[in-house]
Ligand SMILES: Nc1ncnc2c1ncn2[C@@H]1O[C@H](COP(=O)(O)OP(=O)(O)O)[C@@H](O)[C@H]1O
């Protein structure tokens with residue numbers, strides 16, 4: 676049997692009470708607001724972390740916040756493509772997507788990664804509803820034709836979201852559900868001829884959308900109060916991989932200047948954060964999904980964690 680001394684017990688209890696009190700103004704401020712969480716495949720490191728993320732989302736729901744989860748699954752897709760012998764490569768941080776790859780991507784995101792997240796959240800009650808951009812006309816996308824430098828770029832069946840049907844998500848939030856969204860989206864026809872040949876305005880093709888990009892569009896369309904992207908790094912580094920260069924906050928303008936120098940997966944992630952803030956989301960954060968309960972710490976502590984992007988002319992609030 677182990678026993679804590681009275682003073683240790685008192686100190687521990689006091690620290691817990693202080694933590695709860697630190698959360699109070701944030702709970703008051705955010706009650707009733709919508710927050711979009713992008714859960715990246717690289718942040719889904721182990722069962723404990725995935726469970727902690729699900730707990731955080733349920734916690735948020737129970738303090739009156741309306742959480743929406745948009746998930747990725749890049750590493751899980753790569754594992755499945757490898758095991759099936761389907762080659763895949765990234766350009767500009769995006770996966771070049773063939774028809775064969777697309778059907779695997781759709782299967783992994785909606786049938787595997789999304790299902791698992793829904794199950795973890797629903798271990799706490801009947802909250803999560805899994806959907807993809809195809810369900811209830813949630814998303815529409817057009818093919819990506821240019822790279823981040825503006826030059827022509829052919830990535831195959833890769834899309835960028837052009838429309839979000841917010842009603843599909845709002846209706847679920849209104850009845851207390853937690854939408855868990857996979858980032859595949861029906862393709863919008865580019866010309867009237869395409870439209871005539873396809874399903875009205877849609878071509879009948881499904882596109883692979885980077886989950887950061889999809890999450891940012893969902894956040895903007897919903898008028899979210901916050902966009903939080905969980906990844907496998909502490910935040911944005913000014914001089915990657917110099918670990919002493921972690922940025923705790925920056926403005927949209929500062930981020931815009933950094934974008935051309937970013938590498939790999941950080942390109943779509945920081946473009947998404949910028950898009951969210953430029954689209955009217957007051958704050959976008961990049962947090963470390965490998966650290967348990969990073970979502971709660973970001974939202975309910977005074978300093979937050981990770982990197983926060985604020986609109987031009989504003990500092991961290
Ligand atoms: N400036 C930077 N700051 C932080 N990470 C960076 C930077 N440049 C490149 N990276 C890389 O980007 C990765 C995150 O992107 P990605 O692997 O696509 O995440 P996710 O799967 O969560 O979407 C980091 O693990 C890191 O290797």
Ligand SMILES: CC(=O)N[C@@H](CCC(=O)OP(=O)(O)O)C(=O)O
Pocket residue numbers: 714715716717746747748749750752768769770780833834858883884885886887940
């Ligand atoms: C076009 C594109 O790159 N799509 C991504 C979709 C999944 C994703 O974004 O997953 P993460 O968030 O885990 O990186 C892909 O195929 O990997």
